[in-house]
Amino acid sequence: MSNTSTIAGRQFRSYFNGAAAYIVISIVMLALGILFWKTFFLYGKSTTREMFRWLSLILVFAAPAISMGLLAEEKRTGTIELLITMPVKDSEVILGKYIGVMGLYVVLLLLTLPYPFSVSSLGHLDWGTVISGYVGLFLWGGAMLAIGLMASSFTDNQLVAFFIGLAINFSLWLIGPMLQLLPAEFASIFQWLSFDFHFERMQRGVIAVRDVIYFLSIVAIGLSVAFRSLESRRWS
Amino acid sequence: MTEVMIEARHLTKRYGDVKALDDVSFEVKKGEVLGFLGPNGAGKTTTMKILTCFIAPTQGTAKVNGVDIFEDSLAVRSAIGYLPESTPLYTEMMVTEYLDFVARMRGFRGEDARKRIAKVVDQTALGAVFGKEIRALSKGYRQRVGIAQALIHEPPLLILDEPLSGLDPNQAAEVRQLITHLGKERTVILSTHNLAEVQTTCSRVLIIANGKLVADDTPEELRDRAGKPRVIATFVAEGAELEKVRKVLAGIPGVAEVKRIDGGGTEAEYALTARGSDDLRPMVFRAAAKNELNLVGLEQRGENLEDVFRDLTMADAPETAKKTTSDEKKSSEPEKQKTSDAAPAKDTTSDTEDEKPADADKSDDESAA
Structure with missing residues (x-):
């Protein structure tokens, strides 16, 4: 466990040692600012619903961007070899990397806190939906970052990892808006696969166990595939 | 333990x-x-x-x-x-x-x-x-x-x-x-x-x-394995003079073999191997002076491990593991040998290091004392 936290700590700090974290945070905040405030006063409602909606869409792009280098960059530079030849389990490497990137994600979420606060200063805000919205966003982001880590384990090229992650995230997101066009008999399956379907309820203030399980299973699948993929280097 | x-x-x-x-x-x-x-x-x-x-x-x-x-x-x-x-x-x-x-x-x-x-x-x-x-x-x-x-x-x-x-x-x-x-x-x-x-x-x-x-x-x-140290003698010589240099070097008592090893130009480098343990350098110097050859460099080079290395690592390469580069090398070598054999009188010199052994072998056959 201590290896996991050491790896997580190093990963987290490495984001802030370089420009990566600052660039991603700036772009996300800028995009969110433009998209949110552009329509906020048109609706004239004191709700953060739009913020969560936009943020989740932005994260479809941002999550692969911050997770693409997790393993791909270590493979490209060869540092993975030094890391893995220390007395550390492959599972600790994967988990440490994941916790490290989740740390950056939490920072990103914290930076959006001014939104609900400023909205609440303009009118009555239902804080219940804000909390459940953040829980949902945390889970959704966690799922997308696990997918990103998995993508990063497949290649030593960050750009390839980015597009693999983006493609998977975007597909899972796209199912929501596209649902009406899909064959009706499969609709419920597709609906269950969709990010949006599970996030929707949380936006409305409902935290259902099945939605939590949905996101956690994606995390579990992403991490175990990444683990297998890292382990496969020994036998290839 | x-x-x-x-x-x-x-x-x-x-x-x-x-x-x-x-x-x-x-x-x-x-x-x-x-x-x-x-x-x-x-x-x-x-x-x-x-x-x-x-x-x-x-x-x-x-x-x-x-x-x-x-x-x-x-x-x-x-x-x-x-x-x-x-x-x-x-x-x-x-x-x-x-x-x-x-x-x-x-x-x-x-x-x-x-x-x-x-x-x-x-x-x-x-x-x-x-x-x-x-x-x-x-x-x-x-x-x-x-x-x-x-x-x-x-x-x-x-x-x-x-x-x-x-x-x-x-x-x-x-x-x-x-x-x-x-x-x-x-x-x-x-x-x-x-x-x-x-x-x-x-x-x-x-x-x-x-x-x-x-x-x-x-x-x-x-x-x-590498054998005895070699003396590298460099001469400024061209054309017919090269033959003279070779003859003089081969004629020095105690010299076991003479190999041309350099890459061309007006300077000709020869590697000499001694029969015994004598230092060949004074004898090379005197022989060059006596025959009025333009000796411009003379040094004793340590054990030629490179040759041992080359012999060991290039000799019996298994077909399966061979890389394209070594394939090319292999195929280019006999070819070089052929051209060298065809024109034994000429002092063919090679441009690249990889081709040297073929050349050296040729000079070897030709001039072993």
Whole structure:
């Protein structure tokens, strides 16, 4: 466990040692600012619903961007070899990397806190939906970052990892808006696969166990595939 | 505790159809400094990756410090300090942060970690760059950071993959000195393709080519294989004069063979091998003076390990593991030989190093005294 936290700590700090974290945070905040405030006063409602909606869409792009280098960059530079030849389990490497990137994600979420606060200063805000919205966003982001880590384990090229992650995230997101066009008999399956379907309820203030399980299973699948993929280097 | 640090048994590694390692077995005793020698792609790095548990062999196994790599890979890794090829480090970190990270990964905390870091910084003379980012360091310093991280847990076994490549002569000398020093207290394996390196640093040499072990010698034995030292004499001569030079050289008493070894131009270089143990240089000088030849250079060159290396590593290459480059080399050599045979009177000289053996052989046949 201590290896996991050491790896997580190093990963987290490495984001802030370089420009990566600052660039991603700036772009996300800028995009969110433009998209949110552009329509906020048109609706004239004191709700953060739009913020969560936009943020989740932005994260479809941002999550692969911050997770693409997790393993791909270590493979490209060869540092993975030094890391893995220390007395550390492959599972600790994967988990440490994941916790490290989740740390950056939490920072990103914290930076959006001014939104609900400023909205609440303009009118009555239902804080219940804000909390459940953040829980949902945390889970959704966690799922997308696990997918990103998995993508990063497949290649030593960050750009390839980015597009693999983006493609998977975007597909899972796209199912929501596209649902009406899909064959009706499969609709419920597709609906269950969709990010949006599970996030929707949380936006409305409902935290259902099945939605939590949905996101956690994606995390579990992403991490175990990444683990297998890292382990496969020994036998290839 | 056993006296054997590494026991590799029938290691074979296949990457698809290519055999990177083919049934390699060897032992390394405690306290040995072992040089792993071989051309690029021979299997040195693969062997090291297997020993450090980064990859698993397709067949065979190895024991490090008495522990099987398959049975307890964590214990094996704890016993090893490893520096992979080209020194991959987290370059965005400062030296101090990085060593701190490595110490934590090796399970050291607080005061213990600080003491160990201070010790390796002292051993590798990193004090001056302690607070600098690794990306700002010279190659020599990076190499020392790489060695420092391998030493933090005071491992009984150090595995260094090409620790001296890419360093300038001064840096290389410093790192070599460090390795020699470290080798006094522990077992060290280092890979290189620099033969002189092996002679100065190692107590034993394994030569590996195309995935197979082709030699397991001490540097002294290797030197014996290499034969006697040679004298290299350089003349300014052209045309008919070249023949005269050759005749004069071949006529010197004590000269066993004369080989033309240079690459053309107006300067002609000849390598002379002595029959006995005499130094040929005074005799070459006198012979040149007597016959009014333009002798412009004369030196005794150490054991020609390069030739031994070439013989061992190019000789019986198995068809399966051969790379395209060596294929090309193989096919170009007989061709060269043919043209040389066709025009024996001319002093054909080659442009590239790779083609030299063919040429040298030819001159050899022609002029062996």
